[in-house]
Amino acid sequence: xxxxxxxxxxxxxxxxxxxxxxxxxxxxxxxxxxxxxxxxxxxxxxxxxxxxxxxxxxxxxxxxxxxxxxxxxxxxxxxxxxxxxxxxxxxxxxxxxxxxxxxxxxxxxxxxxxxxxxxxxxxxxxxxxxxxxxxxxxxxxxxxxxxxxxxxxxxxxxxxxxxxxxxxxxxxxxxxxxxxxxxxxxxxxxxxxxxxxxxxxxxxxxxxxxxxxxxxxxxxxxxxxxxxxxxxxxxxxxxxxxxxxxxxxxxxxxxx
Amino acid sequence: xxxxxxxxxxxxxxxxxxxxxxxxxxxxxxxxxxxxxxxxxxxxxxxxxxxxxxxxxxxxxxxxxxxxxxxxxxxxxxxxxxxxxxxxxxxxxxxxxxxxxxxxxxxxxxxxxxxxxxxxxxxxxxxxxxxxxxxxxxxxxxxxxxxxxxxxxxxxxxxxxxxxxxxxxxxxxxxxxxxxxxxxxxxxxxxxxxxxxxxxxxxxxxxxxxxxxxxxxxxxxxxxxxxxxxxxxxxxxxxxxxxxxxxxxxxxxxxxxxxxxxxxxxxxxxxxxxxxxxxxxxxxxxxxxxxxxxxxxxxxxxxxxxxxxxxxxxxxxxxxxxxxxxxxxxxxxxxxxxxxxxxxxxxxxxxxxxxxxxxxxxxxxxxxxxxxxxxxxxxxxxxxxxxxxxxxxxxxxxxxxxxxxxxxxxxxxxxxxxxxxxxxxxxxxxxxx
Numbered sequence: 001x002x003x004x005x006x007x008x009x010x011x012x013x014x015x016x017x018x019x020x021x022x023x024x025x026x027x028x029x030x031x032x033x034x035x036x037x038x039x040x041x042x043x044x045x046x047x048x049x050x051x052x053x054x055x056x057x058x059x060x061x062x063x064x065x066x067x068x069x070x071x072x073x074x075x076x077x078x079x080x081x082x083x084x085x086x087x088x089x090x091x092x093x094x095x096x097x098x099x100x101x102x103x104x105x106x107x108x109x110x111x112x113x114x115x116x117x118x119x120x121x122x123x124x125x126x127x128x129x130x131x132x133x134x135x136x137x138x139x140x141x142x143x144x145x146x147x148x149x150x151x152x153x154x155x156x157x158x159x160x161x162x163x164x165x166x167x168x169x170x171x172x173x174x175x176x177x178x179x180x181x182x183x184x185x186x187x188x189x190x191x192x193x194x195x196x197x198x199x200x201x202x203x204x205x206x207x208x209x210x211x212x213x214x215x216x217x218x219x220x221x222x223x224x225x226x227x228x229x230x231x232x233x234x235x236x237x238x239x240x241x242x243x244x245x246x247x248x249x250x251x252x253x254x255x256x
Numbered sequence: 257x258x259x260x261x262x263x264x265x266x267x268x269x270x271x272x273x274x275x276x277x278x279x280x281x282x283x284x285x286x287x288x289x290x291x292x293x294x295x296x297x298x299x300x301x302x303x304x305x306x307x308x309x310x311x312x313x314x315x316x317x318x319x320x321x322x323x324x325x326x327x328x329x330x331x332x333x334x335x336x337x338x339x340x341x342x343x344x345x346x347x348x349x350x351x352x353x354x355x356x357x358x359x360x361x362x363x364x365x366x367x368x369x370x371x372x373x374x375x376x377x378x379x380x381x382x383x384x385x386x387x388x389x390x391x392x393x394x395x396x397x398x399x400x401x402x403x404x405x406x407x408x409x410x411x412x413x414x415x416x417x418x419x420x421x422x423x424x425x426x427x428x429x430x431x432x433x434x435x436x437x438x439x440x441x442x443x444x445x446x447x448x449x450x451x452x453x454x455x456x457x458x459x460x461x462x463x464x465x466x467x468x469x470x471x472x473x474x475x476x477x478x479x480x481x482x483x484x485x486x487x488x489x490x491x492x493x494x495x496x497x498x499x500x501x502x503x504x505x506x507x508x509x510x511x512x513x514x515x516x517x518x519x520x521x522x523x524x525x526x527x528x529x530x531x532x533x534x535x536x537x538x539x540x541x542x543x544x545x546x547x548x549x550x551x552x553x554x555x556x557x558x559x560x561x562x563x564x565x566x567x568x569x570x571x572x573x574x575x576x577x578x579x580x581x582x583x584x585x586x587x588x589x590x591x592x593x594x595x596x597x598x599x600x601x602x603x604x605x606x607x608x609x610x611x612x613x614x615x616x617x618x619x620x621x622x623x624x625x626x627x628x629x630x631x632x633x634x635x636x637x638x639x640x641x642x643x644x645x646x647x648x649x650x651x652x653x654x655x656x657x658x659x660x661x662x663x664x665x666x667x668x669x670x671x672x673x674x675x676x677x678x679x680x681x682x683x684x685x686x687x688x689x
Contacts, residue, residue, distance in 0.1 A: 033338075035338075035341070035403065036341075039341070039400070042396065046393065049389075053380075058380050058381055058382045059381070059382050059385070062382045062385040062386055062388075062389050063385070065389035065392065065393065066385065066388055066389045066392055069389075069392065069393060069396075070388075070389065070392025070393070070395070070422075070425075071392070071422070074392070074395065074396075074399065074418065074422065077396075077399055077403075078399075078415065078418075081399070081402075081403050081411065081415070082415070138381055139381055140381050140382060140442060192662060
């Protein structure tokens, strides 16, 4: 294996992206808010992508951003935002000693991966990126060639797996319509035929002596409209009774 | 990235790179100011108004002045915001909008301060994917803006906006595939070169149409401007933003418009190459002239954006999503299948003209039969609908519809009642006579 000295540009890119991606990884595990963790993770992913591009794997870098940062992480964010997991999750361990176990297992995984991949690659002769890319006329062409010849079955099986997963998600989220979906016309008819009020409720305070929300509006015949009072006020018992004098005054004015 | 394939790219001296970066930055800011003015003028003309005409010649400086005013306004930060994310969001949005322009070619190799360099900041084997990637990072700005505002309407606006952008990005990406197949490359400069005799808009017309539709959805512009449907969502994801931060979102939106237009120009309209009558002139595609053709083509797309906004009403959200997922994406996939088959047939088989004509004829015959069947089905449906309508008309009009007063259906006759009659008895009695 021959090592090539990195030029200045590459070194600058490496040190910026390496620091940022490690910072992102640390932020990911130390953040108290789930959304912040997701953002740190996105930072790490983008910086890794830049490193891939700097190492002459532009396709991998771009796919990393489009697929992982753009789609997977975005879905995560959607879920976190909609579910609203932001009540800074308590740091109490739900399983006893889980933090130490996690640290231990993480380190073990690192050792196994480094050791395994390291020893697997130790005996492989390095052709050099230039030569490998030149074989098919470029990095993208090289990947395409490998995917569609040597690794075709693996590639197709993976895609079948993903499609199955997507189908599974759709089946889980699917709600069967036992009856035909009501049309807009049917919905409006149902609204008018139903027991509830068909349109906007009458506003409180209308035709009364004052326009406070805790005073029921008066119907044309002078009787108070109970539905015009907001439910919360009614539940609290904060409703002002309509002064019966007012009603009489209105009636008198009407009869003139 | 200095592989020999991209001769001139990645070999520029530092000075030239800085000149190009500043040039692109200035161009984008100027184009934004111009586009805002132009949009206001064109929409005004379409609505029989004049539009901004006071500041500078033809009111051209109006958007500059508006920009100053916006930047100098008081900044209001609501109480419930997540401050760090609230700050980052507009920066992400605006930065990504600028960065995407790095791979757009403005012209051929020219002489700049004594060195030969292409009129394009950089290029690499997957630069079209780069634009897609940057766009997907840009969505983060919108999502984070909505979330960090700590308010429901912005959150809904941002979710809508990002769902829309992600959905239409798929159709957009699929419309690129046919271009990649024909150009044999994903680098913008090579795609432009590959359009030497004919533009891809001509030979890949369906892709072009899909892209143009998707790009309107991608930039959240009318008639697909649901994220800022003011009747439903107040102002969309940037409701809680003011002053400079709002200006950044505004800037990002307009730059994104220019970016997708520039990408359409690059991929489908031959990039910076001169259009037909001009291309007869020898020097049309040399020197700095191509920048002019490029600008003209981009402005055509911008005009289309404005035209759409002046003409079309906003779509309903479910219809819009249905259109994206159930029409645009399947049509793109079918079209890619056709293009790929055609390429394989042309590359791998020796095929005679008679065979091409014969198979073409069979396909056309099948399409005719299918369209005839579909037409017959549609006719039957229309007949059934008409009959239903006639039945509804024949039914007597019930003004109370079982409770509340309703207006007559089309074709039904309402018996007019007098005020006296309704005042003395209930409406129902009055109608019954």
